[in-house]
Amino acid sequence: MNASLLLKAIPAITERNLSIDEFAAASGLGRHIAADVIKFLATNEIGHIDSNTVAFDATDKMRASILALQMGADAEDISQLLHWKDFELLATHVLDANGYLTYHEFRLKKPRMEIDVVGIKEQMALLIDCKHWKRSSPSVLENFAAKQVDRARAFLTANNDVKYAVPVILTLHAESTLFAENVPVVPIIKFRSFLSEMSGYLDDITVIRV
Incomplete structure (x- = not known):
């Protein structure tokens, strides 16, 4: 084919x-x-x-x-053939299949923010920002990462049942998992393996704690 x-x-x-x-x-x-x-x-x-x-x-x-x-x-x-919802739905589906409680388009009121996909498992939340458009420069990725860290902090403040929050950027373009400001930038084709191997990353990535 x-x-x-x-x-x-x-x-x-x-x-x-x-x-x-x-x-x-x-x-x-x-x-x-x-x-x-x-x-x-x-x-x-x-x-x-x-x-x-x-x-x-x-x-x-x-x-x-x-x-x-x-x-x-x-x-x-x-x-160019995809809608952002296609990307978010697949991320949600993968998290569901890996035992996460998932939320799609999660909204915070104070401060007003929206998180594309949230997955919660064993008092840890993954905060997923889905970026399916064109390749981004390192400086742009760092900006995305900083904003996702802010969302993770706000989410943790608003959710007492969660002790840890891990900001993640999910992308269509990268061939391997990269890091921007210690935030993992994960290609969608590697997302399942990232979830299964994530415990090995925790000492090296940004983890927001209570």
């Missing part, structure tokens, strides 16, 4: 049931190629085929984007 075909297919992946003809029309692919793409997606656990229709869920567009990224598609091209 060619990554360029997946790029064409991504806009057609929406949370609904589609016939092959509808998928072909939405993606601009020929019917036979569209059917092959649907089968390829299904073999990668993206979408569910039932007779002559395919059903996608809310995270499938983002998961197809990650698959295209792994196959060599350009991250800038992929980011």
Whole structure:
């Protein structure tokens, strides 16, 4: 399967049931190629085929984007096909699957702030800022990191049940986990492994404590 075909297919992946003809029309692919793409997606656990229709869920567009990224598609091209909600929904889904209590678009009143995704487990909160657009310079990442640290402090002040808060930036573009002001900048394709290995990072990253 060619990554360029997946790029064409991504806009057609929406949370609904589609016939092959509808998928072909939405993606601009020929019917036979569209059917092959649907089968390829299904073999990668993206979408569910039932007779002559395919059903996608809310995270499938983002998961197809990650698959295209792994196959060599350009991250800038992929980011133009995604809505920020796609990114946040997948982050929430991964946290859920790893036993975190999750909150999406968490709002604080004083000071007025919004956190893209919050995951809480064993009195520790991960505060996720999702950045799916273009690559950022080190100075811009440092600015994002500083703001996320501020959000982590505010969240911890407002939530007595949480003892630790870890600010994290989640991105589409990086190939490995980086650090900006000791805040981890984690590529979405590494997010699951970051969660499983996070205990090894705690001495080296910013952890806000009560």
